[in-house]
Structures are given as structure tokens and as C-alpha cells.
Amino acid sequence: MGKTQILWGIAPIGWRNDDIPEIGAGNTLQHLLSDIVVAGFQGTEVGGFFPEPAILNKELELRNLKIAGKWFSSYILRDGIEETAKEFSDHCQYLKELHADVAVVSEQTYSVQSLDKNVFKEKPYFTDQEWQLLSEGLNHLGKIAGEHELKLVYHHHLGTGVQTEEEVDRLMAGTDPALVHLLYDTGHAYISDGNYMNILENHIDRIQHVHFKDARLNIMKKCKQEGKSFQQAFLQGMFTVPGDGCIDFRKVYQKLLKHGYSGWIVVEAEQDPDVANPLEYALLARKYIDRHLLNVAATN
Template sequence: MSSKAEKDIKWGIAPIGWRNDDIPSIGKDNNLQQLLSDIVVAGFQGTEVGGFFPGPEKLNYELKLRNLEIAGQWFSSYIIRDGIEKASEVFEKHCQYLKAINAPVAVVSEQTYTIQRSDTANIFKDKPYFTDKEWDEVCKGLNHYGEIAAKYGLKVAYHHHMGTGIQTKEETDRLMANTDPKLVGLLYDTGHIAVSDGDYMALLNAHIDRVVHVHFKDVRRSKEEECRAKGLTFQGSFLNGMFTVPGDGDLDFKPVYDKLIANNYKGWIVVEAEQDPSKANPLEMAQIAHRYIKQHLIEN
């Protein structure tokens, strides 16, 4: 029998398993209708917005047909590169779109200096680092984003991410310490912190009260070691199979889920795994994830 806390959680799966915004050539035959229908078949309640999604009217129509919801959408922030004022104008337009599709969070990542789309950078060694001045600017800018988001009934969910200036637990600690808890929440991503730091529970334990959005991404540790040894790029690593869905890799999601439940987490848990859909059938992977969630988390 589900607890009240479990009933406050919605389960989604990200479109990245079907099509990848950073590599448009993979999965290009998977259209919106196929993606959304697969999500229904797999048993999930919603998804996040992909770069190929249409405007609000068309998207809301397709969602309503299938009784699906939008959990959020990625926003590439360039506070350091463009300054707070210009970056905030772009972010406000993003919030207007999110409000029109009834999304609860804006997933934000500061993308200045990112190497996640690089064709040459070693994702395991070449990450960027912000100066103290840049840190101050990012934290100030994110607080401002939080004020903008609140006008639209949204929360900012900051995404610690491989290959960016805010990747590790130490960097996320600094971000949390220097932003307003009322304005800036945390997106906790199991896969990114597991590859970055090894330990994926420490970050959750430290900032459970700031978590407003969750990504469940599994890691194949043998593939991670292989990618690390080869010094692969981020895209090279996920095309080589480093990430997968829960139930198909080596992470144990039970302690993560139990911690969220114990803390009365209310919000979305979104399954997300960058993979090549020609090698990892998106519907099959979604079904593997849903089966794992049901059998090992909810019913266990």
C-alpha cells in the first residue's frame, strides 16, 4: 500500500531516450506522437520538454489526448557570458512557455564554459571552474531567476551537470550556500553525481531540503571505467553506453527513494538516460525502468 508521501510523487521519463537535442541525427525518426504514446504504454505520467517539442497549443493538445503532464524543461543559462540582465530576459520568455504548458519547474544549468557538447574535451578531466567573481555573478543571477520564476508560479531547479562549472558536491554545496532557499532549488541527478564524485548519496543527504526535482539516471560502472580510461567526451561516453535507465545499470536507487520518501518529497522523479535509440529501444528501456520502479522501489 502506498504511503501519502509516495502519492505526492509523480513519475516521468525524459525525451532524451528517444531524441537528443545535442545530437539531432540520433533518433530523428521518433516524432512527438510516438514519444508520448510510448510513455503512456510504459506507464509514466509525464515527460520533460525536448528541443523538438511544438508550441503550447499543439503540445497541450497532444498531452491532453494521452492524459500526460509536463514535468519541466532544461534552460541553458549564460549569466557569466551575457550578464544577468540579458540572461534574465531570455529566462523570462522560457518561464512564459513553461507556464503555458503547466510545468512546475525550470531546470537551469549555467552553460558558460561547458564542455558537454565538445568534440574533443575529456569529460572526466577537462571540466571548467568559475572564478570567485563568476561565482558571485552566477549566484546573484540565479536568485534573480528565482524571482522571475515565482511570478509564473514556477520553481528554479538547478541541475549539477558533468562538464560544467557546477558539477561536484563541493561546487553544489557552494551554490546552495550562496543562493536563497526560497528562490533556488536543486535538481538532484543520480547519474551525474555518481560519475562526478562516485558517491551519489552524500549530495542528497546534504541538500535534501533544497531538492525540488529529481532525475533517476543509472550508470554502467564498467562502461564508465572504459570511457574514463579512453578519455572520452560527454557525448562519446553516453553513446558508448555509460548511462542507462534504473534497473539496467549498477546504482541502487532504493536508498535514494527511501530518503526522498522519509523527507516527504513532493514533485517529479524523471527517469533520464542519454542513449542511442538505435541501440537501446526507447520503449523497451522505459518499460525496464517502470518495472524496476514498481518492483524494487514502490512495492518493496
Template sequence: MATEVTDIHIGIAPIGWRNDDIPEIGKENTYKQILSDAALAGFEGTEVGGCYPTDAKELNKELGLRNTRIIGQWFSGYIIRDGVQKAAEEFHKHCAFLKAVNADIAVYSEQTYSIQGTEKCVYTEKPSFTDEEWTNLAEGLNVLGEIANSYDLKLAFHHHMGTGVQTKEEVDRLMQTTDPAKVHLLYDTGHIFVSDNDATSLLYEHFSRIAHVHFKDVRTDKLTTCKQEHKSFLDSFLHGLFTVPGDGSIDYAPIYDYLIAHQYKGWIVIEAEQDPKIANPLEYALKGKNYMDTLRHYV
């Protein structure tokens, strides 16, 4: 099947170089190094990492020097814990910065009760929400989604291991109770595969809501060990659970083909939490980009 893929942009997350949850990992890699490596590997843009400057003028200058773009940025929200008003105040600032650097996506994760940055076992101790908390989250997200729209951005909700919205069942509930015009979905292959042992059903059922895509691969032998040893999320990725697409166990050909066949428009971001001292960031960026090129040639 021959298909134009000009509506799909391929980017990369800075998490292969620096990890915001463990700041000491990769601290030798500056944001300029990340931008340069990403451009060298052939990516069109990166998401914003914690080491990136908060001055839009400074960042835009460095982006222009490398002819690259900012895609979006993670936002840790606490609608359930703190209420939507406080979240909205912070989210306005978040979106204003993203608008200033010409981004497309505001990535949202509800971090109330999250264990992703703790030592708790991510496979057995994930949090859950009450019915009232679900209602508050949905209503709050609609408010934040309207804010994102006012900045010409899309709010893309990130289902994530160790949070209250991790499984497909939980994503189903979130999609059913939020406004499709305001709340979109970030489809992350690695997180849903680890959570549900299925990388595709979320894609098939909620394609119409997907505004952003993360391609994160999983090494299933490492996953088995991590579960047996009751590892935390942080310890799991330090153990080598995640890698770039094409280097793990997920079959990306049908996923990519489905995105093309259904005319997905937006970013596919290569992402893999790894220790940069073990997995050379540029090497793995090139590995992920080369694999994406084979998929693009495939269709």
C-alpha cells in the first residue's frame, strides 16, 4: 500500500538523555546536546525536557540554529488533590510557554496518588480513583482542555504506569466522561503494553481521540523479571524494561499501518526511559529513527 505520510511528523523525547524523575541520570547531557543529537539523527523535533530553558526566546534561538521544533511538554496535574482552579492557573502558564515556542501538544498526566516516582511495585500497587474523583477529574480536564484550545494547543492525556489512569478500562472511562473537543488521548504503546499486555486495542477503540503518539518498545524478558522482583517503575526502566521501537517485543508494522490507513495527522514521538550510561542516547536515537524509516518505506 503506497500512502503519503507527510501529515505524520517523527520526533523524539529527551528522556533517553535526561530523566526528570531521576535528575542525576544523564545530567552531563545539556539541552543543546539533546537538540543537536536529535537533529543529527534526523528527527523533526523534540518534546521539552526538564533541563530545557524556560525562556522561550532562548529556546527558539537554539531551535532555529538546528532547524528543529518543539512538539509539546509534559504537565503533572493534581486536579483531584488540589482542585481545578489551582491546576488551571499553572496550566495557563504551561500553555503560554508552549504557544511561544510554537508547540502543538500539551501532555497532561493526573499525578494524584501516582507511584511512578516511588519505590512501590508498579505492577501491584497502582492507585485507583473513587467515583467522585473520576467525576472531578473529567470535569477538570474539560476546563483545562478549553484552556489548551485557547492557545491553539491540544490537551493530550497520557495514560501512564503507576497512575490512576493506566489500564484500557480506565482510559475507556476517561474518554467516555470527557468532551472530545477538549480532551484528547496520548496513545503510548509501551505503557499500555506493560499494563494490559496489548498494544493495539486502545488504538483501535479510541483512534478518533488520539492527538499524540509515543512509540516506546518493551523487552518482555525484562518485563518478566521486573514483575517477579516486584520492581518500581524507576527500577524497571533502569533494569532495561524499555527501549526504542524495533529493539523490543512490540510489532509496530500493524500499528503504523493502522495510523496511516486511518489518516492520523500529528506526531509520533520515539521514547524510551533508559540509563544513558548504558544506552548511548545518540546511538539509540539513530536506531529508533532507522527503524521508523523502515516502517515508512514498508507502507
């Protein structure tokens, strides 16, 4: 990867959802990967239904696609560092065999993102002692990632203990910059704090992976008023792809370019594929990227 090379990917979550397996269950791996090619993206992240590396690498090679990374649910606070590290080592070995770049980590102890709870008001909070343990654990996982030629990127996420700007600040302050990097997600930042630029500007030096997720403001307000859970909110259409919501990705992209960001930008939007046709929305996102981001960047 060149010094300022950006790779564009799109996540499989628009086709199939790991948390609700029945959603998009008819979309096969071959279907998903071929749609990604048609939409003009260079790769994707690993979904929960993806096969072993030998099979997956064959399908990727046939389509000239790459794997950016894969989500890992850490339970450092619940299970301890040693137990989590064993599972993470296997996770990293899988990613190494796929020639991936990052391991996406999110601490899921106390998380409400898969529960029937108000995601806007019932998120968990960590004690000072838990923050210390989490930081130590992530530093340890970061070393394991490095041993597998990967970067650990932490995903701030709605419904978890690391969601808000303040919590991201604390995590970054408590971890080793050489071992723990940041996954910057526009959608989670915006819905959590009503602002998607602060985390980007405050931690641009730590960002090694990016998710471009848009939000529909009217649906977000309705879900917030009704106290919806995370899953209920995305099923109602709170998230969408760039160009279909209220986030101005031009500001985000220009900031990344000015800083010389090099790495993946992955389009990601949890949606019900029976409502939002995955290929249609992938093409919509690609059109927005080409018209409003790449063309603008080329003229600057």
C-alpha cells in the first residue's frame, strides 16, 4: 500500500447480518462478492458466515478482491485478558491467512447492542478499575495483532462502554499508540454525540481504519423518541450508505486526505436487505463517492 493510498471497500452487513442470521440468509458468499465487484469496490470485511481461508481466498482471487479485516468481540472485563488473548490469537491467524490489514476489536462486556434495550439511554459505563483492565488488555491484544502482521483498530460503537467522544478520548489516552489504533465510524459518532468531526480531528493520528456509515436524521429522531434498541433502529432504517443520509462526507474525506491517511475506507450500513436492495445501495454509495469525493479531490 502506497504512502497515501486509500482502498475502498463495502461491508457484508448490507447483504447479511451476523446478529440476526435470518436477515439476508439467501445471499450467498458468491452473490455478495460478485455484487461488490459490480459496484466497483476493492474489497470487504469478513462476515460471520464466511468460510475458511482456503475457500475464501479462492473466491477473492477469482474477483480480484481483498479482505480489510474482521470484527472481534472482546470480553476482557468479563473473561479476563488471558482467555480473550487465546481467542484473539486464533482470530488473527485467520486474518493473516487472508492477507488482511486490521483486526477490528470492540469490548462487548455489558453491551446492549444485541439486547432489547433502549440503545440511546441504556448504554453501559465502566468503572475506573475496568478502564485500567481494558487498556491493559487491549495493549496485550495489540501485541498479538502485530505478531500476525496486523493492526488492532478499536471500534467505538453504540450500546457499548466505548461509545461517546469522552470515552474514545479516555481509551486513546490509556492505551499505547503503537499497539492500539482507532477505527473511526462516522455513523456511530454522529448518532452518539450529534457530531462526527470531533473524534476525527482529535484522534486523526490514531486512525488506521475508517467506516463510512450515513444516518437518516428523521428516523434517528423517531427511534430515539420511541426508545428503540440498536437492532430495532437499524431495521427501521436509521443507517444508510453515504449520499443517502445527513452526513457530509466531503468534510471527512478532505480531512483524511490532508492528513495523508492511508488505508481502508469501508462503506457500512446495517439495513434489512429485503427492504434496501444491497446492490442498489452499493451502487448508490459508489456513485456518491465518485461524484462528490473522488472528483472533488482530483480537482483540488
